[in-house]
Amino acid sequence: MKPKLVVLVGPTAVGKTAMGVELATQLNGEIINGDAFQIYRGMDIGTAKVTREESRGIRHHLIDIRDPDQAYSAADYQRDARAAVAEIAHRGKMPIIVGGTGFYIKAAVCNYQFSENGSDPDYRQALKQRAEREGSDALHHLLQSVDPVSASRIHPNNVQRVIRALEVVHLSGRPASAKKSADGNVPLYPMVCIGLTMERPRLYRRIDRRVDKMMEAGLLDEVHGFYLSGLEHAQSMQAIGYKEFFPYFEHKRSLAESIEKLKQNSRHYAKRQFTWFRGQMDVHWFDADPAAENFTVLRDRILDCIAGGSGSK
Incomplete structure (x- = not known):
């Protein structure tokens, strides 16, 4: 059966954004953000939010839908993502969820039920x-x-x-x-889940380089603006790329130490993402290492998998 939904996952810095846009271009699709913190306005550099140039005219959903002082839960994402899938499909487009927040994505695409308890x-x-x-x-x-x-x-x-x-x-x-629902692992849609992977040493080098580029792009000023707004304890500021700098602003850590902490946390997060996706979702994995094959060849292999061809699980 032809898939009605494509999901693209993988660790941070592996290249999901570029491949997601390329798949959307080839499949007449639109992208649904699958990152827990890209939903917040103003958190652009630290979350590696897709830029206008990178989007290449492809419409992206569930980006910049909350202010940084607002709460947003996995249950909120489940509701919003399912609505976006339905709306995109209704217009004859292919919904493509792209991101690395596994729990959010699984809650959206599987028959996962949250507790009905209230709050205190x-x-x-x-x-x-x-x-x-x-x-x-x-x-x-x-x-x-x-x-x-x-x-x-x-x-x-x-x-x-x-x-x-x-x-x-x-x-x-x-x-x-x-x-949790006993059938919380059952997919709600005919779908294909693609995962991008890479050898750890190369991925970790990419993570370190990306952090350096974020700093050059003005990450420190971006985080400092939130600090000056008194948002250091907001849910949004628990994101990797933001929380590491608050001790620097409070004169408890040097800038160099904060940058190294960000790199370290990002590497650890990538490791946890690998572990989570391999254990929680049925993923077709593809090596995204540019030394292994060029981008076009990788794209074509992924498209073949989506169309019903082979892909390594």
Whole structure:
């Protein structure tokens, strides 16, 4: 059956943006952002948001839809992404989700159901204050004691998700992991999921070079503007590329140390992305190393896979 949805995933800096635009050009498609932080206005350099020139006239959805002081959840993304898929398909175009936030993408394309529990703002605030006092590991240890399954799935640094998992237990008396749909892995659409991969050493060098280019493009000024606006504790500022510089502005870390921390966090994030996608989604993987084959050959192999040809899983 011809796919009605294409998903393009992979680690940071592997080349998803350029390939996504090329696939959209070839497939008469439009792109749906699959990055958790590109939805925020003004967070352009640090999130490697697609530029007007890079987009080559291809329409992109779910970019710049929230202000940095606004909350946005995976459930919000699920709703918005599914609506975008329907709207694009209704116009006879191919929806193509491109991004690296695996949990968001899976929630959108699979029959994943979120907990119906409400929220307790006071409890959430208390947890945030504890994290600020004792560090993110303290909350993660608490989550391990009440919901070890969720703790194994959530990185200790993802404070927002740790807090939400604790909040579910607080409100319902049941672990957040027990609330997931039994058929949450079942795709909602006829789709093909393409993954771009690369040998770690080469990818890590690309990450380091990209951080250097971000700094040249004005990343420090971009983050400083958010700091001056008092947004250092906003959900949006937990993004890699932003949180690393707040200690510099507070004279707790040198600029060189902050840049190295950004590179380190980006490399670690890429490793986690590899692990997540390989374990959570049915992906056809392609080596995006330009030393292995040129861009056009890689594009044609991916198009063949989408059309029903072979692709290495």
